Every structure is written in structure tokens, then in C-alpha cells.
Amino acid sequence: MAKLCRPWLSASACLVLVTACQLAASDALPEVKPEARIAILRAEIARHDALYFRQAAPEISDSEYDRLKEELAALERAHPELAMVPPASPGFDDRSGRFPTARHSEPMLSLEKVYDEDALRSFYARVSREIDRDGITFIVEPKIDGIAISVTYERGRLVRAVTRGDGNEGDNITENVLTIEGLPRELAARGGGDAPELIEIRGEVYLTFDAFARINREREAAGEPPFANPRNAAAGTARLDDPDAVAGRGLQIAFYGLGACEPASARPASQQATLARIAAWGLPVVDRAVVVCDAEVLWQTVCALGEERAGLAYPTDGVVVKLDDIAWRAKCGDSPQGPRWAVAYKYAPRRAATRVRAITIQVGRTGVLTPVAEFDPVDLAGSTVARASLHNRDALARLDVRVGDAVFVEKAGEIIPEIVAVDRGRRSPESAAFVFPETCPACATAVVSGEGGALVRCPSEACPAQVRRRLEHFASMAAVNIAGLGPATIGALVERGWVDDPADFYRLERAQVLGLGADVVVSSDALLSAIERSKSAELWRVIHGLGIPRVGETTARDLATVYPDLAAFGDLSAADFDAAGRAAVLDLGRATEQALLFWFAEARHRALVRDLAGQGVGANATYRAQASSSALAGKVVVLTGRLEHLERDEAINRIRAAGGRVVASVSRRTDYVVAGENPGEKLARARELGVPVIEEAAFLRLLEETP
Numbered sequence: 001m002a003k004l005c006r007p008w009l010s011a012s013a014c015l016v017l018v019t020a021c022q023l024a025a026s027d028a029l030p031e032v033k034p035e036a037r038i039a040i041l042r043a044e045i046a047r048h049d050a051l052y053f054r055q056a057a058p059e060i061s062d063s064e065y066d067r068l069k070e071e072l073a074a075l076e077r078a079h080p081e082l083a084m085v086p087p088a089s090p091g092f093d094d095r096s097g098r099f100p101t102a103r104h105s106e107p108m109l110s111l112e113k114v115y116d117e118d119a120l121r122s123f124y125a126r127v128s129r130e131i132d133r134d135g136i137t138f139i140v141e142p143k144i145d146g147i148a149i150s151v152t153y154e155r156g157r158l159v160r161a162v163t164r165g166d167g168n169e170g171d172n173i174t175e176n177v178l179t180i181e182g183l184p185r186e187l188a189a190r191g192g193g194d195a196p197e198l199i200e201i202r203g204e205v206y207l208t209f210d211a212f213a214r215i216n217r218e219r220e221a222a223g224e225p226p227f228a229n230p231r232n233a234a235a236g237t238a239r240l241d242d243p244d245a246v247a248g249r250g251l252q253i254a255f256y257g258l259g260a261c262e263p264a265s266a267r268p269a270s271q272q273a274t275l276a277r278i279a280a281w282g283l284p285v286v287d288r289a290v291v292v293c294d295a296e297v298l299w300q301t302v303c304a305l306g307e308e309r310a311g312l313a314y315p316t317d318g319v320v321v322k323l324d325d326i327a328w329r330a331k332c333g334d335s336p337q338g339p340r341w342a343v344a345y346k347y348a349p350r351r352a353a354t355r356v357r358a359i360t361i362q363v364g365r366t367g368v369l370t371p372v373a374e375f376d377p378v379d380l381a382g383s384t385v386a387r388a389s390l391h392n393r394d395a396l397a398r399l400d401v402r403v404g405d406a407v408f409v410e411k412a413g414e415i416i417p418e419i420v421a422v423d424r425g426r427r428s429p430e431s432a433a434f435v436f437p438e439t440c441p442a443c444a445t446a447v448v449s450g451e452g453g454a455l456v457r458c459p460s461e462a463c464p465a466q467v468r469r470r471l472e473h474f475a476s477m478a479a480v481n482i483a484g485l486g487p488a489t490i491g492a493l494v495e496r497g498w499v500d501d502p503a504d505f506y507r508l509e510r511a512q513v514l515g516l517g518a519d520v521v522v523s524s525d526a527l528l529s530a531i532e533r534s535k536s537a538e539l540w541r542v543i544h545g546l547g548i549p550r551v552g553e554t555t556a557r558d559l560a561t562v563y564p565d566l567a568a569f570g571d572l573s574a575a576d577f578d579a580a581g582r583a584a585v586l587d588l589g590r591a592t593e594q595a596l597l598f599w600f601a602e603a604r605h606r607a608l609v610r611d612l613a614g615q616g617v618g619a620n621a622t623y624r625a626q627a628s629s630s631a632l633a634g635k636v637v638v639l640t641g642r643l644e645h646l647e648r649d650e651a652i653n654r655i656r657a658a659g660g661r662v663v664a665s666v667s668r669r670t671d672y673v674v675a676g677e678n679p680g681e682k683l684a685r686a687r688e689l690g691v692p693v694i695e696e697a698a699f700l701r702l703l704e705e706t707p
């Protein structure tokens with residue numbers, strides 16, 4: 001941890017928050033009495049808590065939610081007599097009702113939040129005044145935007161992982177947390193001395209921006225609605241009911257503090273020592289912690305981290321400033337918002353005001369109708385944005401955004417533009433609520449509703465919009481990657497009636513491509529050779545390109561390990577599937593297996609695969625040839641513990657390249673368990689079931705046997 005040494009950054013780098021919520025609230029409710037406003041806010045916050053935690057379907061952005069909480073806290077401070085009136089302000093509670101609960105030995109408190117320089121300096125001044133001595137140091141840490149977790153180790157062994165819940169009791173999600181790579185089951189001895197009898201280590205479970213993007217790609221491929229931001233994705237993932245599915249999502253964890261510690265003498269004396277001890281135990285800790293010892297430097301640090309956060313691989317929504325010395329913390333005491341020795345400074349969301357010009361409906365590859373707001377272009381966090389998804393029919397109805405409305409746009413999780421509020425005070429009296437179409441805008445087929453009514457679909461596979469999206473997907477970089485076949489070219493080919501399904505690409509003649517004109521196709525030769533080249537795309541790319549619901553990239557890669565080529569995959573039928581025991585080998589899960597069988601039940605889907613195979617597509621057996629001659633071909637492998645010579649991702653890729661398959665949990669179908677450092681539960685399970693366990697050296701030898 002280095003002392004800060006950074007160039008001065010101007011205060012203007014840190015924006016001061018002006019909120020649409022406050023505008024909307026004061027416009028809509030000009031002379032509401034404080035007690036009525038408090039009641040409204042309490043009810044609203046409780047409703048948003050339920051939407052967020054129990055239904056995983058938030059309606060408002062995180063900053064909007066914080067604003068409601070802030071407004072309530074401010075009103076309660078100004079009217080202490082009303083703060084006591086039951087029902088008390090809703091506390092935060094993330095329990096989902098779907099997991100057993102467990103009590104924290106020491107409560108998990110929240111933190112007071114501040115939003116501007118003055119409030120942060122007041123915090124610094126207050127704590128300095130209360131401690132009243134020289135040499136006070138604070139630690140500034142990034143505030144990771146995930147979900148809070150408390151992991152308990154008893155005599156050095158991990159016994160449970162529990163969400164914050166209501167602060168006293170949370171969801172016991174141990175099984176899911178155990179899938180997190182790099183989380184040791186046992187505290188490393190290098191932490192010094194004996195492990196404490198009991199220690200609660202507090203941290204954040206989160207997803208990187210890359211993992212978030214990958215999950216959403218897979219969800220889209222599977223026809224499922226994408227997550228709005230990495231935090232929602234992490235919250236949803238941590239509460240999946242299948243640990244194997246959690247393992248595939250790539251959750252991460254970083255620790256920043258302690259709860260209960262027995263014996264108390266084992267508790268480090270400062271925040272710096274706490275982070276060092278947690279790291280020495282082999283646990284991941286928050287990085288970029290900075291020690292500061294004056295208010296000016298604190299503000300510079302906060303601004304500098306604010307500049308840096310856009311480049312971080314993981315989402316942050318602020319910084320946490322903590323008094324370093326644990327003994328002095330007691331002097332500051334607690335408030336209803338949390339301990340008074342720390343504060344969370346939240347960065348202003350990147351927000352802009354604009355006007356909606358149109359609401360259009362997009363029809364996706366799987367037929368889902370997505371409403372999109374088109375607005376006057378605005379600069380937001382370094383890019384110009386002119387449109388934002390309104391997600392689905394229900395989300396649009398809840399927001400009640402209308403053509404002509406003045407709206408506020410933010411970047412959700414700093415990446416995806418989103419309309420967070422409508423300025424109803426400036427709405428034209430002539431405006432009318434948007435009427436969601438009952439027929440598909442591309443083909444006029446009557447739409448159908450699924451998933452509780454929110455998702456509306458066009459059921460016609462022949463719908464021209466779906467046909468185009470499917471072709472775009474097949475040609476995309478994520479699938480067979482035909483350079484030069486973008487939406488405009490595909491649109492022109494479909495319009496002329498030359499292409500209807502992906503197999504038609506391979507029947508295109510030179511004269512036809514030339515006939516499209518130079519404004520659509522830059523180089524006919526380049527396009528034709530890219531189409532030809534795509535015939536030798538790896539088999540998984542072709543399978544992925546077919547766009548089978550629930551078959552995303554990962555499943556496609558798995559399928560490609562058991563079929564020699566596309567023709568063999570095309571022969572798949574219900575009887576085959578079971579007889580060959582492929583479902584069992586692949587461990588696809590019931591829903592995916594059903595989706596595959598359902599897709600193959602359609603004669604035209606089978607014909608398409610045969611047609612493609614007949615054109616020589618997916619015949620390239622590189623993946624498979626390599627696989628069948630390797631020692632890991634067709635083997636089911638479980639990785640546990642930390643490997644010394646390979647990163648986990650690299651190990652997974654190499655097993656896959658060798659034709660093997662990596663699964664999260666040990667079962668009788670597992671061929672090998674590869675045990676690295678701190679192997680944990682999976683090792684015990686392997687021994688119990690008699691599954692062969694190999695160490696890293698033997699595993700590397702097996703990989704080397706791969707040509």
C-alpha cells in the first residue's frame with residue numbers, strides 16, 4: 001500500500017449530483033406534508049427492495065434508489081418525531097426466501113453515504129475532531145459494486161457464506177460461494193500464528209465487465225432477457241439454485257474487513273493490518289487501497305480513483321473511507337446509518353437530459369419484441385448515445401415514457417445507456433401512453449406473451465426480421481465469422497430473395513454478389529472468399545451459429561467435443577440422444593436437452609443442418625481430431641484448488657482443446673479431479689466416490705500428450 005503521490009485533479013472532475021428523482025418528486029408533489037412524504041418514501045423503498053431482491057427485476061437505477069433513501073433519511077433527521085412513528089423506515093433486506101438463513105455473529109452494518117466534496121470534508125473534520133490527536137490516518141478503498149458477503153472460517157476452515165440480509169440474518173449461499181475461483185476452503189498458515197477459533201471475513205461478490213458481457217451474450221442466445229448491469233447479474237447469479245450454473249458464470253470475490261473474531265486478541269489493530277492479514281491467509285482483498293493523512297489528499301485520492309474507475313475490469317460505484325486505527329474507531333460510535341468511523345462516497349452517475357423522439361420496436365433473432373427509445377443524441381461518459389432499450393412491455397409501461405417526453409439518461413453499470421426518469425412536469429398535455437403493438441411490426445403476425453407477460457414474441461419463424469437477425473448471428477464474429485456480411489449486405493440479399501437461411505450463403509454466385517453494388521459490398525472477391533473460408537470454421541462455431549435456443553457458446557463447445565462433424569450432429573434425434581448417452585456425458589441439464597430435442601423435432605431445422613453439412617460446412621474436425629487422439633478426449637474433469645502453472649481459464653481452455661469437458665462438481669461421471677493448492681470439498685467428494693484424483697504435475701503431463 002503506497003502513500004498517495006498523484007497529480008492534483010480539479011474538483012470539477014467530480015460532478016455534483018442533480019437528480020431527476022428530486023425534480024420529479026417536487027414537481028409531482030409540491031406541497032406534500034413531511035409525514036405523508038415519509039410514508040410514501042417508506043412504501044416505495046419497501047416496494048423497490050422486494051422488486052430487487054425477491055423478484056430480481058429492479059425498476060429504478062441504483063442511484064435513483066439511493067436518492068429515495070437519502071431523501072427519507074434527510075426528512076427523518078429534520079423531523080426526528082416522525083422517524084419514530086411506526087412502521088419504522090424499511091431496513092435493507094436482501095433475503096430472497098429461497099435459501100436457508102443464517103445469523104451473523106456480529107451484525108453487518110451499512111454505511112452513511114455522501115455525494116459531494118463538502119460532505120466528505122465534513123466527515124473528515126468530524127472524525128479528526130472526535131479523535132483529537134496527531135497522525136490520524138484513513139484508508140480509501142474502491143467501493144466494489146456487487147453484493148455484500150460474510151464468509152465464516154472456524155479453526156481455519158470455511159464453514160459458511162452468508163449475504164447481508166437485514167444485517168442480522170442473511171441467505172446462506174455457501175454452496176454457490178464455494179464455486180468462486182481463488183476462494184480457499186482453508187486459511188493459509190502464512191497468515192501467522194494459529195487460525196482464529198472463529199472469524200467472519202467481510203467482502204463483496206461481484207462480476208467483471210467481461211463476465212457480465214459474456215453472460216448477457218449467452219442469455220440473448222438463449223432467448224432470455226439480459227441483466228441490466230453487473231451488480232444485478234452478480235446478485236442473480238449468487239442466488240441461482242444450481243451451483244454448477246453459478247460456477248459457469250465466473251463470480252469473483254474481494255474482502256475488505258472483519259466481523260466477529262474469536263479470540264478478540266487475534267484481531268489486527270488497523271485496517272492496513274487487516275487487509276495484509278486477509279491477504280496472508282490467501283484470500284483476495286480489495287486492491288488500490290490508499291493511505292491518506294490529510295483532507296486535501298483525501299479529496300485528490302477520491303477524484304483520482306474516480307478517473308481511474310472507468311478503466312477498471314470490475315464495477316465500482318464509489319469509494320469507502322475508513323479510519324485506519326481500530327482502537328480509535330470505538331470513539332466515533334455508530335449511527336442508524338452505520339458506523340461513524342467510515343463513510344461511502346458515491347460518484348455521480350453519468351447522467352444527461354434529452355428528449356424522446358420515437359419509440360420503436362425491435363424484433364430479435366428469437367422473435368422477442370424489444371421497445372427502444374430513440375432520443376436526441378447526448379454525450380454520456382465519453383460517448384454519444386441516441387437510443388436506449390426499454391427492455392420489455394412491462395418495464396416500458398412502468399416507466400410510462402412517451403414520445404416527446406423530457407427524460408434523464410444514465411449509463412447503467414457505466415456501460416449501457418438507460419432512461420432512469422421521466423420529467424413529468426415538462427410533459428405535454430397532448431402526450432399519450434405508448435400502445436404496445438399486438439402484431440409483429442415486421443410481419444404482422446399476432447404476438448404471444450411468455451414469462452409472466454413481460455416478454456412479447458412474434459411466433460413466426462418466417463418473420464423477415466427474425467430471418468435477418470438469424471443470418472446476422474450465423475455470420476457474426478461469435479459464430480462462423482464471415483467478414484463483410486453485416487446487416488446491410490444481409491438485408492440486400494434477403495430483399496432480393498437470394499438468401500433465406502445460412503446454407504444459401506454458400507450458393508451465392510459471383511454475378512449475384514457483384515450485382516449488389518459497391519455501396520453494399522466493397523469487394524466481391526473478399527466476400528466470396530470469406531464465405532468459402534467460413535466452411536472450415538470450427539464445429540462449435542457452426543453449432544453456435546444455428547441459434548438454437550439455450551445453446552450458447554459454452555454448450556456449443558461442449559457439443560462439438562462429442563460429434564465428429566456437422567453431419568453427425570445433424571443426425572441427432574431423440575432416440576440417438578438417449579441411446580448414445582450423450583446427454584449424460586455432456587451434463588447439459590434438462591432444459592437445454594429439451595430445447596435441443598425440440599429444435600431438432602422440426603423437419604426444416606434438420607434439413608438446414610444437412611444442407612449446411614452437404615455444402616462442406618462444419619466438416620473441419622480440428623477440434624475433434626485433436627481431441628480423439630488426446631488422453632483427455634471425452635473425459636469429464638473437475639478442477640479444484642489453485643494451480644501453480646496455469647490460470648484457471650487457461651486450464652479450462654486446454655482441457656476443452658484436448659476434447660475434455662470441465663464441470664463444476666464431482667459426480668460418478670467425473671473421470672478426473674485435478675487437485676491444486678487448497679483443494680477443499682471436491683477432493684473429499686472424489687475420494688468418497690472413488691474418482692481418480694491427479695495433481696498438477698500429472699495433469700500437465702496429460703495435457704502435453706495432446707498433439
Ligand code: IVH
Binds near residue numbers: 147286339
Ligand atoms: S466497508 C460497516 N469497504 O458497500 C460497513 N464496503 O455499506 C463496512 N462495499 O454493501 C463496509 N466495497 O458490501 C466496505 N471496500 C469496501 C467496500 C464495501 C464495497 C459495499 C459493502 C456494502 C456497502 C457499504
